[in-house]
Amino acid sequence: MPERFTSRWDTLAFAVCVVLSLAARVAPDSVQTWVASGTRNTILAPLLEIQLQAERFRTSRARFAAVVAARDSAALAAMELGAVREENDRLRELLDLGARISTRYVSAEVLHQSSPVDGLTLLLTAGANNGVRPMSPVLSPAGLLGVVRTVDGDRSIAVTWQHPDFRASAMTLEGTVFGIVGPAGAGRVEPILELTGVPFGQRVPNGTRLFTAGFGGVYPRGIPLGYVTGVADEIEGLSRTYWVQPAVHPSAVSHTIILIGPALDLTDVFGQ
Amino acid sequence: MSRRARRYRLWAVLLLLVVLHFALRPWLADPRAAPDLLLLALLVYSIRARPGHAAIAGFVLGLLADALDPVAFGSGMLAYSGVGYLTAWGKAVFFAENIGVSAGFFFGGTVVRDLLVLLWGGHVGGAALLWQLGVWTMLKGLTTAAAGIVVLLVFRSWLNVRLSD
Numbered sequence: 001m002p003e004r005f006t007s008r009w010d011t012l013a014f015a016v017c018v019v020l021s022l023a024a025r026v027a028p029d030s031v032q033t034w035v036a037s038g039t040r041n042t043i044l045a046p047l048l049e050i051q052l053q054a055e056r057f058r059t060s061r062a063r064f065a066a067v068v069a070a071r072d073s074a075a076l077a078a079m080e081l082g083a084v085r086e087e088n089d090r091l092r093e094l095l096d097l098g099a100r101i102s103t104r105y106v107s108a109e110v111l112h113q114s115s116p117v118d119g120l121t122l123l124l125t126a127g128a129n130n131g132v133r134p135m136s137p138v139l140s141p142a143g144l145l146g147v148v149r150t151v152d153g154d155r156s157i158a159v160t161w162q163h164p165d166f167r168a169s170a171m172t173l174e175g176t177v178f179g180i181v182g183p184a185g186a187g188r189v190e191p192i193l194e195l196t197g198v199p200f201g202q203r204v205p206n207g208t209r210l211f212t213a214g215f216g217g218v219y220p221r222g223i224p225l226g227y228v229t230g231v232a233d234e235i236e237g238l239s240r241t242y243w244v245q246p247a248v249h250p251s252a253v254s255h256t257i258i259l260i261g262p263a264l265d266l267t268d269v270f271g272q
Numbered sequence: 273m274s275r276r277a278r279r280y281r282l283w284a285v286l287l288l289l290v291v292l293h294f295a296l297r298p299w300l301a302d303p304r305a306a307p308d309l310l311l312l313a314l315l316v317y318s319i320r321a322r323p324g325h326a327a328i329a330g331f332v333l334g335l336l337a338d339a340l341d342p343v344a345f346g347s348g349m350l351a352y353s354g355v356g357y358l359t360a361w362g363k364a365v366f367f368a369e370n371i372g373v374s375a376g377f378f379f380g381g382t383v384v385r386d387l388l389v390l391l392w393g394g395h396v397g398g399a400a401l402l403w404q405l406g407v408w409t410m411l412k413g414l415t416t417a418a419a420g421i422v423v424l425l426v427f428r429s430w431l432n433v434r435l436s437d
Contacts, residue, residue, distance in 0.1 A: 004424075007322070007324070009324050010322055010323040010324035010327070010357075011323075011324075011365060012324070013323075013324030013325070013328055014323065014324060014327040014353065014357045017328060017349070018353060018354075019356075020349065021331070021334070021346050021347075021349035021350035022346065022350070023346070024338070024345055024346035024349055025344065025345065025346030025347060025350070025392070026346075027345070027346070032342065035340075035345075036338065036339040036342045036345060037339075039335060039339035040339050040340070043336065044336060044339060047293075047294045048294065051295065051297055051298065054294070054297070055298040056298070057298075058298045059298075059300055063384070068321040070406045072427065079317075102419075111297075111340075112297065112298075112303035113303070113337070113340045113341050114293070114303065114310060114311070115307065115337055115341040115348065115389060116304075116386040116389055116390055116396075116404055116409065117341055117343040117344065117389060117393055117395060117396065118303060118304070119304075120321045120341075120343045120395055121343050123340055123341075126354075153280045157342060163343070163395070164395055185398070188398075188399060188400060189399045189400060189402075189403040190400075190403070191400065203406040207403075251302070251304060254298075
């Protein structure tokens, strides 16, 4: 082996890198967040801007036809909207109800990365400047993706349902069965959810759709989580755990909706 | 070609790879199998550098990777440093100016990086870990190696690549 590959300096440099890596791994969350945010907002900022523009350019080409179709559908719906809104206002007036509060949201692109753990967290292109705050729910039209954990000026990091820390209270559409949904353990090849804490006396048939229950104040009630695919485990006489096929897979998502308004009941929106 | 000119050309290729990594990523099909041009830039550099320099370059790229996917902060730094160091060290054994050996380094580097990130992070285990390593990492390794061969062929005069022994 050539002499230059055995120098003490090389070994020392590698050892310092390893020590710094270990220090970064065990550093407090606040320090990790500070370093990561600082890196994203300085060195990575121009590169992420390039990725954002590339993502928008690709979307504008690939989805032009779909957007035109959606616009036409929206235009048709808008023709009927005026009459519906008028009737709604009149009925609310009759019932002495106030105006309905609308949920505020911002849309954001997902900037997928090459790391093997991409999907446990997602880098989103909306941040504090758009009104996003930590703990803002993140969803796609198909269902819940996760929750915002870290917010930069123009970007944010969301923890998805695949992350071991993710939990959400769940219910069936009728609101008869409740439980806690989280990522299933290591026994599955593809990431999947599990519904825990369902009383033994309550059966949840396969195919039953699950929605967020709205407890805890993070996720609004009524966002789809997925559907039940089978019994995973049961404690005789106490409770059952069910497999849940997720409504949306983070690796397949390119655009998201981040809710920035108050947590409202969205069952009417998704429950159809 | 002077040594300085060769060095500038190497840095130009590395910069191009870094920019392409972000510019092309949305156009590549599944992000889990898409070539990792950021890692490729590290491997192209490491094959031509001392192990200490390669480890430092890996540490910096690992910091960027951890900032982009902060699931297990620090695991990327360790993985990229290790890959950079091992690649530069391995070059002395395998004489990686050869294009075929370089492709092997690109594939192996991708597999080792994913293995270290996943094991050190500890967020994926069991069957999911095996599936990730056995399917997605292999696909990513192959696409990264293929992209590396294209880069070496296109820039073979700049990077002093030998097409045969």
